[in-house]
Amino acid sequence: MAQLKPYRGGYYLWEYxxxxxxxxxxxxxxxxxTTFHFWKLHRTRAWFCLAFSLGGLFEVIGYIGRAAAHNATDSVIVYAIQNVFLLLGPTLFAATVxxxxxxxxxxxxxxxxSLVRINWLTKTFVMGDVVSFVVQGSASGLMATGDKAKLGSNIVVASLLIQVIMFGLFIVTSAVFEVRMRRSPPTEAFDQRINWISRVxxxxxxxxxIxxxxxxxxxxxxxxxxxxxLTHEWMLYVFDSVLMIICMIIWGIWYPGSLSRLIEPSQEIVTEEVAGIGLKGR
Structure with missing residues (x-):
């Protein structure tokens, strides 16, 4: 039967x-x-969604680590693997969003x-996401060591706060964009292939x-x-695991894979096609 064992001395990695x-x-x-997302990625070639698929892979590795930890509560390697990968998976989801x-x-x-200049929109939020990713990745390893666990925890909190702030700003930016679009929609807004409202x-x-x-x-x-x-496992599953699997399901159903085809190789293609649709309807 699995037992809670100390890592060294009287220090426990787990509280359960x-x-x-x-x-x-x-x-x-x-x-x-994750398998479904990689299949969609292969079909659509929407490489900007690669980070989302990799986030799913991180989640898989994280739960392999948690399964292994059941009989290895004294293993710092197993603890670190599940801790790092479960922390970082949603950060990769955010990058694609x-x-x-x-x-x-x-x-x-x-x-x-756009509330933020379009040339800086993706760069601004992704850079914030990268900073959060790097800081969380480095700090989560410290949490596996008894003498630096508190320091690691504080750094993780700081990086998560960065993520929360960036998401708050992102939601505001998305909402402002929707309001402005409804007030003054361009011709392309009526293109059913884009369906921008559903995507937003x-x-x-x-x-x-997230x-x-x-x-x-x-x-x-x-x-x-x-x-x-941290002492009651059900909270992790309710407020992390369940929410993240729902994220993957939602993204998989309303997959944005066709967006790249609609804006490449040049945006004029979309304009011409929409104009053509309008002329045919007359």
């Missing part, structure tokens, strides 16, 4: 024995979702409606789920090793 059934269930779910908004705006020729609402849904998850993680680490979130 990780549930093997829960880890296996979500491992299966994320394997299925950020890149998608810029493509939506370009596909409808609505650069003037998909961004809202996925962004909100934002809630990030806020939970901030609370989790800020509360410390003796806090309720």
């Amino acid at each position: 024995v990780p549930s093997l059934p829960a880890a296996i269930i979500f491992l299966i779910l994320f394997v299925a979702a 950020y890149m998608t908004l810029g493509r939506i705006i370009r596909s409808v020729h609505a650069e003037k409606h 609402h998909t961004l809202y849904a996925v962004s909100a789920l 934002l809630i998850r990030s806020i939970f993680r901030v609370v989790e680490y800020a509360a410390g090793n003796d806090g309720y979130p």
Whole structure:
């Protein structure tokens, strides 16, 4: 029977024995979702969605680590693997979400409606995401060492706060874009292939789920090793695992793979086709 064992001396990596059934269930779910996303990526060649698929792969590795931890609560390697990959997976989801908004705006020729200059839109949010990714990745490793665990936890909280702030700004930017589009829609806004409203609402849904998850993680680490979130495993599954699998399902159903074809090789193609549709309808 699995037991909670100390890493060294009286220091415990875990506050509970990780549930093997829960880890296996979500491992299966994320394997299925990730496989589907890589298949969609292969079919559409929408390479800006690669980060999202890799995020799913990170989740898979993370839950393999949690499953292994059931019988290895004293293994610092297993603890670090599940901790690092489960922290970083949603950060990769966020990168694709950020890149998608810029493509939506370009596909409808609505650069003037963007709150942030279109040339800086993706760069600004993705750079914030990269900073959060790097900081979380380096700090989560420190959390596996007893003497630097508190420092690592504080750094992770700081990086998660960066992620929360960036997501808040991103949601505001998306909302402003939608309001301006409804007030003054360009011709391309009526192109049913683009369906920009549905795509923006998909961004809202996925962004909100990742934002809630990030806020939970901030609370989790800020509360410390003796806090309720880190001592009760169900909270991780409810406020992280479930939310992230829903993210993958939503993104998979409303996959933005066709956006690249609508804005490449030149945006004029979309304009000409929409104009042609309008002439035929007369």
